[in-house]
Amino acid sequence: MGIKFDWESKNFEVNGLTKLVRTVSTMLNHDVASKQKVCEAKALRETRLIELQTNEEIKKVLNGELTYDMEKGLVDSNIDSCEYDMGRIMPTFDPNEYPNTLSGENDKRKDRNTFKAINLAAEILSDSTTEPSQDPVEEDWFFSWREAASGFSSDYMEKLWAEVLAGEVLAPKSFSLRTLEYLKTLSQEEAENINKLSAFIIGGRVFTEAKDSLKANGLDFHECLQLQDLGILQGVGTRVRGIFEPTLTHDKGFVVQIFSKYRLILLFSDVKKTFAFSCYSLTKIGLELMNLSSLPLNNEYLDEVKSIISKEGYEIQTINLAK
Structure with missing residues:
Protein backbone atom coordinates (compact mmCIF):
# COMPACT_ATOMS: atom_id res chain seq x y z
CA MET A 1 0.00 0.00 0.00
CA GLY A 2 2.64 2.56 1.03
CA ILE A 3 1.71 6.16 1.75
CA LYS A 4 -0.99 7.13 -0.73
CA PHE A 5 -0.91 10.68 -1.99
CA ASP A 6 -4.00 12.40 -3.41
CA TRP A 7 -2.68 14.46 -6.32
CA GLU A 8 -5.80 16.65 -6.39
CA SER A 9 -6.02 17.61 -2.71
CA LYS A 10 -2.34 17.00 -1.98
CA ASN A 11 -3.24 15.04 1.16
CA PHE A 12 -1.90 11.77 2.53
CA GLU A 13 -4.20 8.84 3.24
CA VAL A 14 -3.93 7.49 6.78
CA ASN A 15 -3.04 3.81 6.67
CA GLY A 16 -0.73 1.47 8.56
CA LEU A 17 2.42 3.05 7.19
CA THR A 18 1.44 6.66 7.87
CA LYS A 19 0.36 5.63 11.36
CA LEU A 20 3.81 4.12 11.90
CA VAL A 21 5.45 7.37 10.76
CA ARG A 22 3.35 9.37 13.20
CA THR A 23 3.86 6.90 16.04
CA VAL A 24 7.65 6.80 15.75
CA SER A 25 7.94 10.56 15.25
CA THR A 26 5.65 11.37 18.16
CA MET A 27 7.28 8.92 20.55
CA LEU A 28 10.78 10.18 19.73
CA ASN A 29 9.82 13.86 19.97
CA HIS A 30 10.36 14.49 16.27
CA ASP A 31 8.25 16.80 14.15
CA VAL A 32 5.91 14.34 12.47
CA ALA A 33 5.19 16.82 9.70
CA SER A 34 8.82 17.17 8.63
CA LYS A 35 9.14 13.77 7.00
CA GLN A 36 5.79 14.06 5.26
CA LYS A 37 6.71 17.57 4.00
CA VAL A 38 9.86 16.16 2.41
CA CYS A 39 7.83 13.42 0.76
CA GLU A 40 5.22 15.95 -0.37
CA ALA A 41 7.83 18.27 -1.84
CA LYS A 42 9.36 15.44 -3.83
CA ALA A 43 5.97 14.23 -5.00
CA LEU A 44 4.95 17.70 -6.20
CA ARG A 45 8.29 18.24 -7.89
CA GLU A 46 7.97 14.96 -9.79
CA THR A 47 4.42 15.84 -10.78
CA ARG A 48 5.65 19.10 -12.25
CA LEU A 49 8.38 17.30 -14.20
CA ILE A 50 5.83 14.91 -15.66
CA GLU A 51 3.63 17.83 -16.71
CA LEU A 52 6.58 19.33 -18.64
CA GLN A 53 7.01 16.25 -20.78
CA THR A 54 5.65 16.26 -24.31
CA ASN A 55 1.93 15.67 -24.90
CA GLU A 56 2.73 12.44 -26.65
CA GLU A 57 4.59 11.09 -23.63
CA ILE A 58 1.74 12.10 -21.33
CA LYS A 59 -0.76 10.30 -23.55
CA LYS A 60 1.37 7.16 -23.43
CA VAL A 61 1.57 7.39 -19.65
CA LEU A 62 -2.21 7.75 -19.39
CA ASN A 63 -2.72 4.88 -21.83
CA GLY A 64 -0.46 2.66 -19.81
CA GLU A 65 2.13 2.34 -22.56
CA LEU A 66 4.78 4.08 -20.51
CA THR A 67 5.42 4.49 -16.78
CA TYR A 68 7.49 7.12 -15.09
CA ASP A 69 10.35 5.49 -13.18
CA MET A 70 11.05 7.64 -10.16
CA GLU A 71 14.42 6.04 -9.52
CA LYS A 72 15.72 6.51 -13.07
CA GLY A 73 13.96 9.80 -13.73
CA LEU A 74 15.00 13.29 -12.64
CA VAL A 75 15.45 13.03 -8.89
CA ASP A 76 17.06 15.49 -6.48
CA SER A 77 20.07 13.57 -5.18
CA ASN A 78 20.28 15.71 -2.05
CA ILE A 79 17.04 14.32 -0.64
CA ASP A 80 17.30 10.64 0.16
CA SER A 81 14.79 10.13 2.95
CA CYS A 82 12.10 8.67 0.67
CA GLU A 83 11.87 5.95 -1.92
CA TYR A 84 8.72 6.14 -3.98
CA ASP A 85 6.92 5.49 -7.24
CA MET A 86 3.77 6.95 -8.74
CA GLY A 87 1.10 7.13 -6.05
CA ARG A 88 3.33 5.43 -3.48
CA ILE A 89 5.77 7.12 -1.14
CA MET A 90 7.94 4.94 1.07
CA PRO A 91 9.62 6.69 4.01
CA THR A 92 12.79 5.37 5.57
CA PHE A 93 13.83 5.96 9.17
CA ASP A 94 17.32 7.07 10.15
CA PRO A 95 18.37 7.37 13.82
CA ASN A 96 20.27 10.56 12.94
CA GLU A 97 16.93 12.25 12.17
CA TYR A 98 15.66 11.66 15.70
CA PRO A 99 17.40 13.58 18.50
CA ASN A 100 15.73 11.63 21.30
CA THR A 101 16.81 8.09 20.53
CA LEU A 102 18.98 5.94 22.78
CA SER A 103 21.93 8.32 22.17
CA GLY A 104 25.52 7.99 23.32
CA GLU A 105 28.46 6.32 21.62
CA ASN A 106 27.86 3.03 23.41
CA ASP A 107 24.27 2.93 22.25
CA LYS A 108 24.81 3.38 18.51
CA ARG A 109 24.50 -0.37 17.99
CA LYS A 110 21.16 -0.33 19.81
CA ASP A 111 19.99 2.57 17.66
CA ARG A 112 20.93 0.70 14.48
CA ASN A 113 19.05 -2.40 15.64
CA THR A 114 15.97 -0.40 16.60
CA PHE A 115 15.72 1.56 13.37
CA LYS A 116 16.41 -1.48 11.23
CA ALA A 117 13.39 -3.12 12.89
CA ILE A 118 11.32 0.05 12.36
CA ASN A 119 12.23 0.13 8.65
CA LEU A 120 11.32 -3.55 8.33
CA ALA A 121 7.97 -2.76 9.98
CA ALA A 122 7.48 0.00 7.39
CA GLU A 123 8.04 -2.54 4.59
CA ILE A 124 5.48 -4.90 6.16
CA LEU A 125 2.90 -2.13 6.51
CA SER A 126 3.53 -0.84 2.99
CA ASP A 127 2.10 -4.11 1.66
CA SER A 128 -0.70 -4.38 4.21
CA THR A 129 -4.30 -3.89 3.14
CA THR A 130 -5.55 -3.93 6.74
CA GLU A 131 -7.10 -0.66 7.90
CA PRO A 132 -5.41 0.38 11.15
CA SER A 133 -7.29 1.01 14.35
CA GLN A 134 -7.63 4.66 15.29
CA ASP A 135 -6.43 3.82 18.79
CA PRO A 136 -2.87 5.03 19.37
CA VAL A 137 0.05 2.84 20.33
CA GLU A 138 0.62 3.30 24.06
CA GLU A 139 3.77 5.16 25.02
CA ASP A 140 4.82 2.57 27.62
CA TRP A 141 4.38 -0.17 25.06
CA PHE A 142 6.46 1.60 22.39
CA PHE A 143 9.38 2.29 24.71
CA SER A 144 9.28 -1.28 26.03
CA TRP A 145 9.33 -2.47 22.43
CA ARG A 146 12.22 -0.13 21.56
CA GLU A 147 14.30 -1.30 24.51
CA ALA A 148 13.67 -4.96 23.67
CA ALA A 149 14.20 -4.69 19.89
CA SER A 150 17.45 -2.76 20.36
CA GLY A 151 19.13 -5.86 21.79
CA PHE A 152 18.82 -8.01 18.66
CA SER A 153 20.87 -7.74 15.47
CA SER A 154 20.21 -11.02 13.63
CA ASP A 155 18.03 -10.70 10.54
CA TYR A 156 15.55 -13.28 11.79
CA MET A 157 14.98 -11.66 15.19
CA GLU A 158 14.86 -8.12 13.77
CA LYS A 159 12.13 -9.30 11.37
CA LEU A 160 10.29 -10.79 14.34
CA TRP A 161 10.41 -7.49 16.26
CA ALA A 162 9.34 -5.65 13.11
CA GLU A 163 6.28 -7.89 12.82
CA VAL A 164 5.42 -7.18 16.46
CA LEU A 165 5.60 -3.41 15.88
CA ALA A 166 3.60 -3.60 12.65
CA GLY A 167 0.93 -5.70 14.34
CA GLU A 168 0.66 -3.32 17.28
CA VAL A 169 0.39 -0.27 14.98
CA LEU A 170 -2.49 -1.90 13.12
CA ALA A 171 -4.24 -3.11 16.29
CA PRO A 172 -2.96 -1.70 19.60
CA LYS A 173 -2.95 -4.17 22.53
CA SER A 174 -2.32 -7.11 20.20
CA PHE A 175 0.88 -7.84 22.09
CA SER A 176 1.04 -7.41 25.85
CA LEU A 177 4.00 -6.04 27.77
CA ARG A 178 4.41 -9.52 29.20
CA THR A 179 4.78 -10.91 25.67
CA LEU A 180 7.44 -8.30 24.90
CA GLU A 181 9.37 -9.36 27.99
CA TYR A 182 8.95 -12.98 26.94
CA LEU A 183 10.32 -12.34 23.45
CA LYS A 184 13.43 -10.71 24.93
CA THR A 185 14.43 -14.07 26.40
CA LEU A 186 13.98 -16.12 23.23
CA SER A 187 16.83 -17.46 21.15
CA GLN A 188 16.48 -17.60 17.39
CA GLU A 189 16.18 -21.39 17.50
CA GLU A 190 13.34 -21.18 20.03
CA ALA A 191 11.59 -18.52 17.96
CA GLU A 192 11.87 -20.71 14.85
CA ASN A 193 10.34 -23.68 16.72
CA ILE A 194 7.42 -21.52 17.87
CA ASN A 195 6.92 -20.34 14.30
CA LYS A 196 6.91 -23.96 13.09
CA LEU A 197 4.17 -24.78 15.60
CA SER A 198 1.85 -22.16 14.06
Missing part, protein backbone atom coordinates in the same frame (compact mmCIF):
# COMPACT_ATOMS: atom_id res chain seq x y z
CA ALA A 199 1.19 -24.42 11.05
CA PHE A 200 -0.42 -27.00 13.36
CA ILE A 201 -2.87 -24.88 15.32
CA ILE A 202 -6.60 -25.43 14.85
CA GLY A 203 -8.97 -23.56 17.12
CA GLY A 204 -6.11 -22.53 19.39
CA ARG A 205 -5.14 -26.17 19.93
CA VAL A 206 -2.93 -28.95 18.61
CA PHE A 207 -4.83 -32.16 17.74
CA THR A 208 -2.58 -34.74 19.40
CA GLU A 209 -4.36 -37.67 17.75
CA ALA A 210 -2.81 -36.62 14.42
CA LYS A 211 0.40 -38.28 15.54
CA ASP A 212 1.83 -39.20 12.15
CA SER A 213 1.90 -35.70 10.66
CA LEU A 214 3.06 -34.13 13.93
CA LYS A 215 5.97 -36.56 14.23
CA ALA A 216 6.86 -36.18 10.54
CA ASN A 217 7.23 -32.43 11.06
CA GLY A 218 9.30 -32.55 14.24
CA LEU A 219 6.46 -31.99 16.70
CA ASP A 220 6.32 -35.25 18.64
CA PHE A 221 5.76 -35.44 22.40
CA HIS A 222 9.32 -34.41 23.26
CA GLU A 223 9.28 -31.27 21.09
CA CYS A 224 5.82 -30.29 22.37
CA LEU A 225 7.04 -30.74 25.93
CA GLN A 226 9.85 -28.29 25.18
CA LEU A 227 7.28 -25.81 23.82
CA GLN A 228 5.35 -26.24 27.06
CA ASP A 229 8.53 -25.48 29.00
CA LEU A 230 8.81 -22.31 26.89
CA GLY A 231 5.32 -21.28 28.03
CA ILE A 232 3.67 -21.66 24.60
CA LEU A 233 1.67 -24.87 25.09
CA GLN A 234 -0.17 -26.34 28.05
CA GLY A 235 -1.60 -29.78 28.67
CA VAL A 236 1.39 -31.74 27.36
CA GLY A 237 1.67 -34.94 29.37
CA THR A 238 -1.89 -34.73 30.71
CA ARG A 239 -5.23 -36.02 29.42
CA VAL A 240 -6.68 -32.72 28.22
CA ARG A 241 -9.67 -32.78 25.88
CA GLY A 242 -10.76 -29.82 23.79
CA ILE A 243 -14.51 -29.29 23.57
CA PHE A 244 -16.53 -27.38 20.96
CA GLU A 245 -20.26 -26.81 21.31
CA PRO A 246 -22.44 -27.11 18.18
CA THR A 247 -24.91 -24.48 17.02
CA LEU A 248 -28.23 -25.01 15.25
CA THR A 249 -28.27 -24.21 11.53
CA HIS A 250 -31.22 -22.92 9.51
CA ASP A 251 -32.06 -26.41 8.27
CA LYS A 252 -32.25 -27.82 11.80
CA GLY A 253 -28.86 -29.45 11.48
CA PHE A 254 -25.97 -28.82 13.86
CA VAL A 255 -22.55 -27.40 13.06
CA VAL A 256 -19.32 -26.88 14.97
CA GLN A 257 -17.25 -23.93 13.70
CA ILE A 258 -13.48 -24.09 14.20
CA PHE A 259 -11.12 -21.35 12.99
CA SER A 260 -7.61 -22.21 11.90
CA LYS A 261 -4.89 -20.36 10.01
CA TYR A 262 -6.67 -18.83 6.99
CA ARG A 263 -9.39 -21.50 7.17
CA LEU A 264 -12.77 -22.13 8.73
CA ILE A 265 -13.58 -25.78 9.42
CA LEU A 266 -17.25 -26.68 9.67
CA LEU A 267 -18.33 -29.99 11.24
CA PHE A 268 -21.92 -30.92 10.45
CA SER A 269 -24.04 -33.55 12.21
CA ASP A 270 -27.71 -34.45 12.27
CA VAL A 271 -27.79 -34.80 16.04
CA LYS A 272 -26.70 -32.36 18.70
CA LYS A 273 -23.48 -33.73 20.10
CA THR A 274 -20.39 -32.09 21.55
CA PHE A 275 -17.17 -32.40 19.59
CA ALA A 276 -14.28 -33.35 21.89
CA PHE A 277 -10.71 -34.41 21.12
CA SER A 278 -7.35 -34.93 22.80
CA CYS A 279 -5.22 -31.83 22.49
CA TYR A 280 -2.58 -29.43 23.70
CA SER A 281 -3.79 -25.84 23.98
CA LEU A 282 -2.00 -22.53 23.50
CA THR A 283 -1.27 -20.26 26.44
CA LYS A 284 -2.16 -16.55 26.29
CA ILE A 285 1.38 -15.72 25.18
CA GLY A 286 1.22 -18.57 22.67
CA LEU A 287 -1.99 -17.18 21.18
CA GLU A 288 -0.39 -13.74 20.73
CA LEU A 289 2.74 -15.16 19.13
CA MET A 290 0.78 -17.19 16.61
CA ASN A 291 -0.28 -13.88 15.06
CA LEU A 292 3.32 -13.28 14.00
CA SER A 293 3.49 -16.26 11.69
CA SER A 294 2.46 -16.25 8.05
CA LEU A 295 2.78 -20.03 7.70
CA PRO A 296 -0.39 -21.68 6.35
CA LEU A 297 -2.00 -24.64 8.06
CA ASN A 298 -0.09 -27.82 7.24
CA ASN A 299 -2.16 -29.75 4.68
CA GLU A 300 -0.99 -33.23 5.73
CA TYR A 301 -1.89 -32.44 9.31
CA LEU A 302 -5.29 -31.07 8.30
CA ASP A 303 -6.04 -34.18 6.22
CA GLU A 304 -5.16 -36.44 9.15
CA VAL A 305 -7.31 -34.40 11.53
CA LYS A 306 -10.24 -34.50 9.10
CA SER A 307 -9.88 -38.25 8.73
CA ILE A 308 -10.04 -38.69 12.51
CA ILE A 309 -13.05 -36.38 12.84
CA SER A 310 -14.98 -38.03 10.00
CA LYS A 311 -14.82 -41.35 11.84
CA GLU A 312 -16.88 -39.72 14.59
CA GLY A 313 -19.77 -39.23 12.19
CA TYR A 314 -19.22 -35.61 11.17
CA GLU A 315 -19.45 -34.19 7.67
CA ILE A 316 -16.53 -31.80 7.19
CA GLN A 317 -16.29 -28.68 5.07
CA THR A 318 -13.32 -26.31 4.97
CA ILE A 319 -13.55 -22.72 3.75
CA ASN A 320 -10.47 -20.72 2.79
CA LEU A 321 -10.34 -17.30 4.47
CA ALA A 322 -8.67 -14.19 3.11
CA LYS A 323 -5.18 -13.59 4.50
